């Protein structure tokens with residue numbers, strides 16, 4: 001079996017060997033053990049279930065809450081010529097049926113689904129006919145209300161597994177506190193699993209915190225002595241733009257990145273940063289998933305995440321190449337005042353949530369008992385106008401509605417253009433009589449896309465322009481006009497967020513949230529925030545703090561600011577000795593340790609004065 005997994009690894013991924021814990025996980029699972037794997041970010045999670053799944057005959061179902069991740073992984077499997085597909089809420093009934101048919105005919109090896117899909121009766125009925133031999137549960141911490149990302153739909157996973165004929169099960173996660181670990185083992189595996197954990201210690205990363213009441217100044221100062229690519233996280237779109245502008249002013253090449261940018265701009269920013277054409281990406285936490293850049297030298301937090309889990313994951317994007325890297329959090333008391341407020345905002349009054357749900361249905365005229373498997377445009381200003389609620393309340397309500405499994409939200413940029421008819425046949429006939437110039441165009445739409453009456457159907461503006469012998473701009477004008485006239489709903493690709501009903505629409509009075517999702521959840525959020533504050537404000541080793549939070553015992557790391565403060569000159573000497581010998585002063589400045597220029601000069605002067613560092617031809621060497 002070991003030879004087989006290695007052969008698969010070489011054949012499809014091109015690697016000669018698994019990394020540390022990967023081989024233990026892969027082989028246990030290939031032999032048929034149920035495995036619960038804990039791997040820090042960047043630990044190569046997907047290989048851990050993809051390789052053993054290939055060893056078992058039959059279909060592998062991968063459950064993941066993240067659509068973008070689904071798409072990434074499916075695309076990358078297809079590139080390796082491993083047949084894979086995903087079911088997401090952006091597909092209509094016909095497309096879903098087609099994929100399930102193909103699964104029955106054993107056309108696919110991997111099928112990616114969201115946890116909400118497991119609550120879909122049609123899906124459950126269909127999977128009985130599929131030969132499912134392997135179930136992989138990604139982001140397994142979502143099953144635990146103690147996790148930082150509880151998704152109630154994950155609770156249906158055990159029942160789903162029971163429906164199947166003894167598949168091999170693997171759960172993976174990148175962050176889990178002891179409470180979460182025991183929840184996962186119990187809820188998914190009934191405590192019958194092999195738990196394999198890779199230490200969360202990252203030997204090459206130093207975690208640093210700086211109390212700062214002048215963050216812009218400190219940010220620029222720290223960054224001016226750093227070399228290599230970095231990420232700066234902050235909490236608003238506007239701030240990403242402002243900070244990127246500030247850094248550019250100071251000759252540090254930077255680009256902003258946030259969910260409000262169009263797809264092209266996001267792509268461009270990412271590519272430029274990835275190719276090191278710009279040094280720094282200033283981002284909201286929208287920037288994170290699927291970042292496979294190995295040589296990130298630093299991750300700065302200009303704003304503080306509200307949980308140690310998020311902080312650990314974000315800093316963990318640095319130093320994947322195992323070279324020295326650093327995290328620096330700039331914080332002050334007002335950060336935590338704000339974060340406490342934002343937790344309160346995440347839990348709006350329940351009647352406001354019901355109002356948002358009702359407003360969605362009103363806007364799109366969705367009757368009770370319908371709505372599933374269709375996509376609807378999500379315009380926050382429209383909801384705000386109709387509901388008289390503010391944007392924060394609306395966003396928080398939508399998120400809770402999604403978490404509770406009522407709707408699912410598709411961020412913009414993740415879908416093709418779609419059209420559906422919203423006028424009735426009578427309205428349409430009347431409209432064409434009054435506006436004959438639209439008749440030919442509408443006919444061509446109906447001819448090309450038959451199910452446009454029932455669903456938001458993916459369309460091609462290009463195809464329409466060919467068929468109508470009109471320019472693409474003319475086609476866009478027609479579609480937009482008909483949309484404004486409320487004849488049809490036109491959802492251009494990547495222009496707006498969309499939502500679908502994860503279960504048929506219910507009466508808004510029936511919307512309910514279990515305590516585990518609301519009251520208890522809020523208390524957990526507050527506790528996690530307290531841990532985050534302790535992590536930054538306490539005076540002992542920060543890595544040790546993070547690792548203990550994840551249930552690992554650890555010695556002080558020697559790299560973080562707290563450790564360095566406790567350290568006398570000889571240890572600084574050790575660092576200089578190990579890292580900097582043979583370097584010029586400019587190279588010393590560029591070394592990714594959390595010292596600014598003045599500090600480095602001071603250390604070097606001291607070392608020169610003490611005589612253990614000497615200067616030869618502009619380079620520094622340690623005296624023997």
Ligand SMILES: [Zn+2]
Pocket residue numbers: 540541542543544556557558559560561562563564
């Ligand atoms: Zn430390």
